[in-house]
Amino acid sequence: MANVSKEEEELRKLSIELRFLEQTAETLQQRISMLNAAMTDLTYASTALENIEKEKENAELLIPIGGSSYIQTKLASSDKVIVGMGAGVSIEKTLPEAKSILKERLEEMAKNMRSAQQQFAQIAERINVGRNRLETLITAAREGKT
Numbered sequence: 001m002a003n004v005s006k007e008e009e010e011l012r013k014l015s016i017e018l019r020f021l022e023q024t025a026e027t028l029q030q031r032i033s034m035l036n037a038a039m040t041d042l043t044y045a046s047t048a049l050e051n052i053e054k055e056k057e058n059a060e061l062l063i064p065i066g067g068s069s070y071i072q073t074k075l076a077s078s079d080k081v082i083v084g085m086g087a088g089v090s091i092e093k094t095l096p097e098a099k100s101i102l103k104e105r106l107e108e109m110a111k112n113m114r115s116a117q118q119q120f121a122q123i124a125e126r127i128n129v130g131r132n133r134l135e136t137l138i139t140a141a142r143e144g145k146t
Contacts, residue, residue: 007137014134018130018131018134025127028116031116035109049098049102050099052075081095
């Protein structure tokens with residue numbers, strides 16, 4: 001390593017840093033994607049609760065079961081909702097409580113989304129700066145400058 005120039009060493013370090021930053025950016029993109037999907041799911045659930053609140057008992061409903069398939073059913077009661085609390089645990093809540101829980105979750109996810117997007121923007125900027133420096137070093141090496 002004694003014969004390695006200062007520029008070559010910087011090139012190597014910058015190359016490693018860029019790979020790390022690109023992996024971090026990819027991880028953040030995946031996180032943003034997952035948050036987006038979860039927010040969409042919570043938005044659908046909130047909308048469903050809003051609509052169910054307007055329905056009367058024994059109203060006929062179509063319940064999605066996945067794969068663009070539905071089950072036709074009747075609404076027994078709109079005043080109680082089963083809410084997932086995580087780790088496979090669900091609790092019965094009143095409709096207003098369930099709406100409040102979903103609203104809080106949506107707000108928290110939106111906060112996490114903003115944070116992840118901000119981190120992504122910072123990483124993207126560092127990648128751009130690093131790539132520009134890398135190009136400068138490569139050009140200098142090709143021209144034989146030190």
